[in-house]
Amino acid sequence: MKKYIIILITLVIIPLGGIFMKERHDKKTEAQEAKKEELYSLANKRMTDFIKTNYHDIERIDYTNDYEVNPMGGISINGYLNGNKKKELWGIYDKGNDKVISFTVDAKEKPECEDKVCEY
Structure with a gap:
């Protein structure tokens, strides 16, 4: 009889432990996704500031949702510029330095920003 009680308790505890661990994992994953979205929005803002400061004739910047956090x-x-998908842009935003560290932008640079990156 004692053996059956131990088996029954074990069969109840194992699934409850699994449910608890799954819930913790889901919360952790959710928090990581929220952090990525926040970083993506900050990167978009800084990239927009960078492009508008350093390049001519930028009316609109559209970003794609295919970002990658290293x-x-x-x-x-x-993304792309002024609604034209052929005028592409790509950049890496470094949160630690709060700068766009690597980029390609299909637009003409402002004369004062040709030799160096202007502050943004």
């Missing part, structure tokens, strides 16, 4: 905390973002 292990060092940077985020790679893609």
